[in-house]
Amino acid sequence: MAERIAVKAAAAGGRGTRLRSLAGSWDAALLVALVLVVAVGALAIEGVASPRFWRFVTLEVIPIALIALPMTLVIITGEIDLSVASILGLTCTVMGQLWLWGISSLPVLIAVALLIGALLGAVNGLFVTAFGLPSLAVTIGTLALYRGLAYVVLGDRAVADYPPEWTTGAIAAIPGLTIPWMIIVVAVLAVLFGLVLHATPIGRGLYAMGNNAEAARFTGINVARTKFWLFVATGAMSALAGVFWTLRYASARADNGNGLELAVVAAVLLGGVSIFGGRGRLIGVIAAVILLGTLRNALQLAYVPANTLTIITGSLLIVSVVGPNVAGMLRERWRRRRPATPLHQE
Amino acid sequence: MAARNRLIALAMSAALSLAVSGCASQEPAATQPTAGGSAAPATIKEGLKIAFLPKQVNNPYFDASDNKGGKVAVEEFKGVYSQTGPSEASPSAQVSYINTLSQQGTDVIVVSANDKDAICGALQEARTAGAKVVTYDSDTNPSCRDAFINQASAEGIAASQIKLISEAVGADGGEIAILSATANATNQNAWIEMMKTELAKPENSKLKLVDTVYGDDDDQKSFQETQGLLAKHPNLKGIISPTTVGVAAAARYLSTSEYKGKVQLTGLGTPNQMREYVKNDTVKSFALWNPSDLGYLAAYTGGALASGMITGKEGEKFTAGKLGEYTIGKDGTVLLGDPFVFTKDNIDDFDF
Numbered sequence: 269m270a271e272r273i274a275v276k277a278a279a280a281g282g283r284g285t286r287l288r289s290l291a292g293s294w295d296a297a298l299l300v301a302l303v304l305v306v307a308v309g310a311l312a313i314e315g316v317a318s319p320r321f322w323r324f325v326t327l328e329v330i331p332i333a334l335i336a337l338p339m340t341l342v343i344i345t346g347e348i349d350l351s352v353a354s355i356l357g358l359t360c361t362v363m364g365q366l367w368l369w370g371i372s373s374l375p376v377l378i379a380v381a382l383l384i385g386a387l388l389g390a391v392n393g394l395f396v397t398a399f400g401l402p403s404l405a406v407t408i409g410t411l412a413l414y415r416g417l418a419y420v421v422l423g424d425r426a427v428a429d430y431p432p433e434w435t436t437g438a439i440a441a442i443p444g445l446t447i448p449w450m451i452i453v454v455a456v457l458a459v460l461f462g463l464v465l466h467a468t469p470i471g472r473g474l475y476a477m478g479n480n481a482e483a484a485r486f487t488g489i490n491v492a493r494t495k496f497w498l499f500v501a502t503g504a505m506s507a508l509a510g511v512f513w514t515l516r517y518a519s520a521r522a523d524n525g526n527g528l529e530l531a532v533v534a535a536v537l538l539g540g541v542s543i544f545g546g547r548g549r550l551i552g553v554i555a556a557v558i559l560l561g562t563l564r565n566a567l568q569l570a571y572v573p574a575n576t577l578t579i580i581t582g583s584l585l586i587v588s589v590v591g592p593n594v595a596g597m598l599r600e601r602w603r604r605r606r607p608a609t610p611l612h613q614e
Numbered sequence: 615m616a617a618r619n620r621l622i623a624l625a626m627s628a629a630l631s632l633a634v635s636g637c638a639s640q641e642p643a644a645t646q647p648t649a650g651g652s653a654a655p656a657t658i659k660e661g662l663k664i665a666f667l668p669k670q671v672n673n674p675y676f677d678a679s680d681n682k683g684g685k686v687a688v689e690e691f692k693g694v695y696s697q698t699g700p701s702e703a704s705p706s707a708q709v710s711y712i713n714t715l716s717q718q719g720t721d722v723i724v725v726s727a728n729d730k731d732a733i734c735g736a737l738q739e740a741r742t743a744g745a746k747v748v749t750y751d752s753d754t755n756p757s758c759r760d761a762f763i764n765q766a767s768a769e770g771i772a773a774s775q776i777k778l779i780s781e782a783v784g785a786d787g788g789e790i791a792i793l794s795a796t797a798n799a800t801n802q803n804a805w806i807e808m809m810k811t812e813l814a815k816p817e818n819s820k821l822k823l824v825d826t827v828y829g830d831d832d833d834q835k836s837f838q839e840t841q842g843l844l845a846k847h848p849n850l851k852g853i854i855s856p857t858t859v860g861v862a863a864a865a866r867y868l869s870t871s872e873y874k875g876k877v878q879l880t881g882l883g884t885p886n887q888m889r890e891y892v893k894n895d896t897v898k899s900f901a902l903w904n905p906s907d908l909g910y911l912a913a914y915t916g917g918a919l920a921s922g923m924i925t926g927k928e929g930e931k932f933t934a935g936k937l938g939e940y941t942i943g944k945d946g947t948v949l950l951g952d953p954f955v956f957t958k959d960n961i962d963d964f965d966f
Contacts, residue, residue: 315717324713424798428731435735517706519732521798526704568714574671574701 294540295552302559309566316566319446326447327439327516329561331356331509331525333454333554335532336539337461338502340553343536344465345495346478346545347396347403352506353528354414355388357521359510361418364427364520374434381507388414389503393496403499411529418522427520438515450512457505462550470494478545534581535560538588560584654924658917662693665715666909667725669752670703675858675884675905676726678966679751683909684724690935691917693721703796703831705729709736716740722916724909725759726751730800734758746919750912752801756945760919760926763912765903766953768801771856772808774901774953775880776818779852782878782898787820788851791843793864793881795831795857805856824850829860836863844873855881861900865891885956885964892958901953906966908950911937915948 309316335352342349359381366377388410395406442449465471476484477491485491514520539556541548560581567577666684668676680697688695698715700707705728713736715723723745727733730753737747737758750763766774779790792809794802806826813821824847829836836859844850855861861881868874869891879891883900891897914934915924924930926946933939940948956964 318717320717324710324717328710419797424796424803426729426731426798439735513706516735517709517729517732518735519705519729521705521729521732523704523796523798525706527702565710565714568698568711569717571696571698574699578701 295549295555298538298540298552298555298559302555302562305559305563305566309562313566313570315569321565321569323441323446323448325558325561325565326451328565329557330448330450330454330516331513331528332531332535332561333557334457334505334509334512335502335528336535336553336557337457337550338498338505339532339536340539340541340548340550341461341465341474342403342498342502343533343541343543344474344478344545344548345498346481347495347498348407348533348543349389349392349403349499349502350407350529350533351388351392351410351414352502352532353525354411354418355385355503355506356510356513356525356528357523358388358414358418358421359385359507360514360520360524361421361427361522363511363514365421367427367430367520372431378508378511381511382504385507385510386500386504389500389506390496392503393499396499397492397496415522415526418524422520422522424522428518430515430518435515435518438512458550458554465550474498475546478542478547480546531560534585538585543589655921656923657921658691658693658914658923659921660692662688662691662721662917662920663719664688664693664695664722664724664913664916664920665718665720666695666697666912667699667708667711667715667723668697669699669708669726669728671697671699671701674887676751678884679905679909679912682966683906683911684913685909686906687910687913687917687935691914693913693917695913703728705732708733712736712740716743716745719743720745721920722746722748722913724748724750724912724916725754727754727800728752729798730754746916748912748916748919750908752799759946761915761924761942761946761948763908763915764947764949765905765908766951767949768804768808770952771805771882771901772812774955775805775854775856775882776809776812776821778880778899778901778955779854779878780818780821782880783821783852785820787818787822789822789824789847789849790852790854791825791827791847791850792823793836793839793843793853793855793857793860794826794828795860797828799831799857802856809854821852829855829857829863831857831859833859833863836860837867840864840867844871844877850877852878852880855879855883857881858883858887858902861897862887862891865896869894869896882953883956884966885961886966888956889961892956892961899955899957901955903950903953904966907937910935911940911948911950915940 315321339349339352362384363377363381366380371377392407392410395401396403438450439448441447465474473484473489473494476487476489477494481491510524513524535557536553537543538560539548539553541553564577564581567580666680668680685695699711708728709732712723712725712733716739723740725747727749734755737754741747747759748761748763749759751765753762783790792806794806810823812818813823825843827839827843829839840853840863843853853864855864861879861883864879865888868877868879874896879897880900882902884902888897888900911934918924918932919926924932924942926942928942928944930942931939942948
């Protein structure tokens, strides 16, 4: 029913409307899937309904969520940042080294970490905007470079002797609940990023850039400057995730967050953001982050082995990323073929 | 529209798989430990849930220790055995599995730590929830677990590695190199430090350590690093690879290269991986503890802890099935024994 109406509206309103309605239904579908997974999990798997389970899920998704927020904006502009996990790792090691050098004020450490993250992001941004290089190539490069630097800073050492009140403080629960208080920070940041993306001219500019950077430039949007600051923001958010990571695991190591960039990109794409830019909403991404975290932990709790788990999440992503594109392509072909038939008959 | 239907179908199938696996989780509940009773029980309780959490799953070494050792022991004292863990050796992934195990009400968690600090918080939380924690193969901070099963003392391993390479290279000595696992593997680095101490002794003065490279416990990377070592050090006489993945990859490279028989190799390997190279004279000898015995001892230690027979204090004694009596040493450490040396003469007696 609703689908038919949507199709008709799409046909009447053209490409833009159709894409928007598709994105809208994707968010709704994700939320439905999330509710379903939670409900079925709670009924079928012992422990999913417990507050402890949600504490573990939240702790696990916080770093992914923190980085997914700016990553959503970056991918909407048609760019990507694959160096985020390496920025996280490098930030952790710098924090560890500063602690070894005797800097024992947490606010100072956090401030330095954020600054370094922003700087590393600025390097990415500079290469992409000033030299016009593709962000995929640039950030694959800095993925290796930053990780390498992390090993230069700490080598094979792990710095772990932080004050216990820091490490327990980072994962402390909201009074009366089991959910860590950090989730409030994530929520506030999510609202901020959501407002920027969906309620400001800057946000509309991001979609415009993703759809057609050239056209966006002609309408007076400063594409280079906006993208540059997006990379800076991504770096800073990755650094924040690094601070959390260091304290949560009470261990600063050069390999912290290894491979996390894939989890982040996966969540953003599952969240309905197009890898080609110009499409997607933050609410979908947030739902996807929670969905992936819940699914992983619930299946683990149900004694599903790691290999099967990897296969399940992998398949889920392929279906969700390839699915809408293939469906769109088929629909496009079908639509084109129909008017072609009468022409042939003439 | 179509996308929505697809997603709902997907969610349904996911839900279905959840439901199916949910059924599997309803295993017989473990008998609850009975509180009170002043005297320590003499036998291990039946029905203990004992879970092995290796550094990573799909690793032949941990399959030997867990499935061929731990499982055997757990079945002997009628417990419920399981093996679980991440597919990549990362501490954060291990934390997630520890959380799950503690939620599942596991009585004993037997874990090989990917990081000695990073998994501490999760282990503490599991212990608060009632689980006993035994580390094996790679330890955590002593405060985070009840006992550590040490496969061999670091001194014992380092001494045996240097002795084996020294014998293989011969009286003239020469340049040697180390092919390790990851740059931050706690046990590897401890052994390497001890080997350096061993090399400083006068009887080893003719051996000169020129390089240490890291194969990340990855077959291909270890293979390439071996290749790199030989290219970089033309006078290299020997390689020590104290990791089962590394030594097998290095042996494979040497056996098909011009260096076979000229560059000696030893390390810590498993008989099944090394059999071919011992028989074709690429490797004269290598060492290892018996990983199955390691897992077996870990399971018995965990069982004894969870039954209240021992608490992990220094000097306590317990019997570990066919392996006999063990005494808990300093810091809750139980030493399996000296590393075992495999040669052409005895390798066919082993299958793991």
